[in-house]
Amino acid sequence: MIYRYDGTFPGFLCAVYEAYQDGTSHTEGICTAMAPGGLFSSEKEVRTASDRAERVAQAFFADCGRQAFRQLFRAFLAEEPGREDVLFRYIRNGFRLKKALYAHHMEAWAWTVWQWAGKTGAEAEKLLGLVRFSELSEGLLFAEIAPTHDVLPLMAGHFQRRLAGESWAIYDARRHRAVYWDRKELLLAEVPERLQILSYSGEEAAMRRLWQTYYDHIAVQERTNPVLRRSYMPKKYWRYLTEMNRD
Amino acid sequence: MELRDRLALLADAAKYDVSCSSSGSRRGRQAGGIGNAHYAGICHSWAADGRCISLLKILMTNSCIYDCEYCVNRRSHDTPRAMLSVEEIVHVTMAFYRRNYIEGLFLSSGIIRSPDYTSELLLRTARLLREREKFGGYIHMKAIPGTDPKILEELGRYVDRMSVNMELPSESSLKLLAPQKSRSAILSPMKFIRDRLQENREERRRSRKVPAFVPAGQTTQLIVGASGESDRQILHLTEALYQRASLKRVYYSAYVPVMQGKHLPVIARPPLLRENRLYQADWLLRFYQFTADELLPPSSPDFDPELDPKACWAMRHRELFPVEVNRAPYEMLLRIPGIGRRSAWRILNFRRYGDLSMDSLQRTGLVWKRARHFLTVRGRYYGSGDTLSLRTELVSEKAGQALREMSLFEGQV
Ligand code: SF4
Numbered sequence: 001m002i003y004r005y006d007g008t009f010p011g012f013l014c015a016v017y018e019a020y021q022d023g024t025s026h027t028e029g030i031c032t033a034m035a036p037g038g039l040f041s042s043e044k045e046v047r048t049a050s051d052r053a054e055r056v057a058q059a060f061f062a063d064c065g066r067q068a069f070r071q072l073f074r075a076f077l078a079e080e081p082g083r084e085d086v087l088f089r090y091i092r093n094g095f096r097l098k099k100a101l102y103a104h105h106m107e108a109w110a111w112t113v114w115q116w117a118g119k120t121g122a123e124a125e126k127l128l129g130l131v132r133f134s135e136l137s138e139g140l141l142f143a144e145i146a147p148t149h150d151v152l153p154l155m156a157g158h159f160q161r162r163l164a165g166e167s168w169a170i171y172d173a174r175r176h177r178a179v180y181w182d183r184k185e186l187l188l189a190e191v192p193e194r195l196q197i198l199s200y201s202g203e204e205a206a207m208r209r210l211w212q213t214y215y216d217h218i219a220v221q222e223r224t225n226p227v228l229r230r231s232y233m234p235k236k237y238w239r240y241l242t243e244m245n246r247d
Numbered sequence: 248m249e250l251r252d253r254l255a256l257l258a259d260a261a262k263y264d265v266s267c268s269s270s271g272s273r274r275g276r277q278a279g280g281i282g283n284a285h286y287a288g289i290c291h292s293w294a295a296d297g298r299c300i301s302l303l304k305i306l307m308t309n310s311c312i313y314d315c316e317y318c319v320n321r322r323s324h325d326t327p328r329a330m331l332s333v334e335e336i337v338h339v340t341m342a343f344y345r346r347n348y349i350e351g352l353f354l355s356s357g358i359i360r361s362p363d364y365t366s367e368l369l370l371r372t373a374r375l376l377r378e379r380e381k382f383g384g385y386i387h388m389k390a391i392p393g394t395d396p397k398i399l400e401e402l403g404r405y406v407d408r409m410s411v412n413m414e415l416p417s418e419s420s421l422k423l424l425a426p427q428k429s430r431s432a433i434l435s436p437m438k439f440i441r442d443r444l445q446e447n448r449e450e451r452r453r454s455r456k457v458p459a460f461v462p463a464g465q466t467t468q469l470i471v472g473a474s475g476e477s478d479r480q481i482l483h484l485t486e487a488l489y490q491r492a493s494l495k496r497v498y499y500s501a502y503v504p505v506m507q508g509k510h511l512p513v514i515a516r517p518p519l520l521r522e523n524r525l526y527q528a529d530w531l532l533r534f535y536q537f538t539a540d541e542l543l544p545p546s547s548p549d550f551d552p553e554l555d556p557k558a559c560w561a562m563r564h565r566e567l568f569p570v571e572v573n574r575a576p577y578e579m580l581l582r583i584p585g586i587g588r589r590s591a592w593r594i595l596n597f598r599r600y601g602d603l604s605m606d607s608l609q610r611t612g613l614v615w616k617r618a619r620h621f622l623t624v625r626g627r628y629y630g631s632g633d634t635l636s637l638r639t640e641l642v643s644e645k646a647g648q649a650l651r652e653m654s655l656f657e658g659q660v
Contacts, residue, residue: 103599103600104600106597106600106607106610111610125289128285128289129289129290129291129292129301129347130291130292131347132346132347132348133345133346133347134346135345135346141345141346143347158285159347161276161283162276162281162282162283163281163282163345164276164281165279165280165281166281166345203342207342207343207346209251210250210251210254210339210342210343211343211346211348213251213254213255213258214254214255214258214303214305215292215294215300216255216295217254217255217256217258217259217262218258218261218262218294218300218304219262219294219295219296219298220262220263220296220298220503221296222503222516222517223296223297223298223501223503223517223519224295224296225295225296225297226295226297227297228293228296228297229293229294229295229296229297231297232290232293232297232299233292233293241292242346242348243292
């Protein structure tokens with residue numbers, strides 16, 4: 001049986017739920033609705049239901065612990081090709097090994113999961129620094145990112161704590177999704193297209209120029225080292241950095 | 248002058264101070280306020296020189312009544328002077344912070360009128376940020392030598408970190424290059440902060456309500472290459488600063504020959520490699536349980552330009568190697584070139600579940616090309632025992648390794 005789900009984490013957990021209902025020995029694979037199908041396999045559309053997702057998540061958490069669940073979630077967000085089968089195997093082994101799952105983390109099947117989780121974590125951490133907000137005319141702080149991995153869910157909490165008294169939004173231009181904080185609640189929403197023309201606050205342009213000036217002057221010319229800079233701040237992030245874009 | 252031009256000038260004047268770290272504090276957001284401190288620190292950008300930008304690092308003014316010979320702000324230097332008002336600093340800090348450009352402010356200053364007068368202005372800035380703006384982000388300020396301890400005491404309750412720069416590693420070079428500063432004038436605020444930190448820790452143990460004093464500790468900076476000390480002298484000073492003054496960090500700044508003076512050395516480029524070696528050795532002191540004497544014994548008072556300090560030490564102590572990776576204690580693993588803290592920790596972790604094979608050893612992230620000469624895996628040795636070829640091999644790794652090891656600390660926050 002091949003299970004087709006909607007590409008979200010809860011959706012994936014629902015696929016796992018159904019695979020267990022049907023008996024995992026029949027499972028041939030889990031994939032998104034888009035993925036090409038097998039010629040002779042039977043397929044099943046998975047309906048995403050939050051209560052089912054919740055049950056799988058909680059069972060895994062209870063059996064294998066917080067760390068293992070965290071790695072699972074982060075590895076999923078890495079969006080590596082073929083993630084469903086690797087993670088399904090991780091979950092099955094987890095339910096079998098329970099707390100001992102950790103002891104096997106250096107084995108190839110688990111190591112992949114750890115590596116993916118590591119990549120997501122590292123990118124989220126990096127972007128906590130590289131996110132640049134612009135102040136719009138209504139006072140909203142707006143930022144745009146296009147991360148390699150789906151790190152937005154991992155970043156929201158940090159800004160919620162830090163900028164609790166502001167309203168802000170971070171838009172993931174690759175996944176067409178945004179988190180929005182209205183000073184009370186976090187909202188994750190699909191945003192098919194972002195407004196092309198934003199109207200900025202009166203101070204915005206001046207502050208950007210001030211930051212660019214600061215950026216230029218804080219470097220020591222005698223130590224110019226573009227390779228080192230790129231190794232910390234890869235070019236793929238430059239597009240949304242105020243200091244790397246001059247108008 | 249326009250704000251932008253003054254900011255440019257005052258960033259220029261502050262950039263030789265290498266510390267930009269925003270780590271070590273867990274300050275939470277005040278109710279109704281903005282900002283908090285991230286314990287590990289966060290880098291927000293990297294400048295064209297590859298150094299992390301974490302804080303808005305500026306001088307309040309580059310005017311100074313002193314005349315330290317190596318310093319661009321010295322009184323006798325013919326250069327444009329500028330000053331930012333307390334309100335301007337507060338405004339720019341808040342505006343940058345909201346846009347996530349920075350983790351906070353690192354404010355230092357040339358000395359105007361008197362150390363007390365200057366420190367009062369720093370204090371006012373810190374107080375406005377914390378009390379009026381309810382700013383919870385990171386603040387690092389300079390403790391200016393000669394300031395009344397009462398002012399430092401108050402300042403310490405608003406900031407996360409304070410630093411007093413030693414700049415010159417010995418009394419004699421101080422005399423020569425900074426005649427108005429004495430070593431004791433520098434050491435006394437350092438000692439004051441150290442003692443207050445200890446008292447504060449006690450007080451806070453008794454009552455959580457006592458406000459924290461400089462929770463991220465104090466740091467200092469040494470200029471490398473403006474005066475004649477050997478690497479060994481500098482590293483011994485570092486060790487003493489960590490052990491006796493309980494500093495959080497010692498930073499090293501390769502002397503950039505922007506100024507000319509009759510006591511200053513004539514060099515074409517800043518001694519970056521030397522600075523790099525000092526950072527490597529510093530790292531080994533703090534996290535690898537090495538002592539200054541082990542890294543630079545009297546017989547070799549300066550670093551090897553070709554070999555990093557750990558490889559140097561291992562080469563001097565061939566009799567201790569190879570060690571069996573499945574048996575060696577953590578402290579010994581740390582001393583193997585090519586094995587860092589993370590890989591040593593992973594080796595221990597893996598070992599709990601049986602002997603490591605070549606395969607699992609590779610997953611610890613060690614640098615096999617270097618490490619193989621110093622260890623055995625399940626009794627088998629994969630390296631070359633011959634000293635001369637070993638040296639060449641460790642050296643040939645230099646380019647890649649320099650970058651890798653540089654990343655150990657350069658990008659650090
Ligand atoms: S006191 Fe500080 S700012 Fe003034 S000249 Fe000396 S090093 Fe420069």
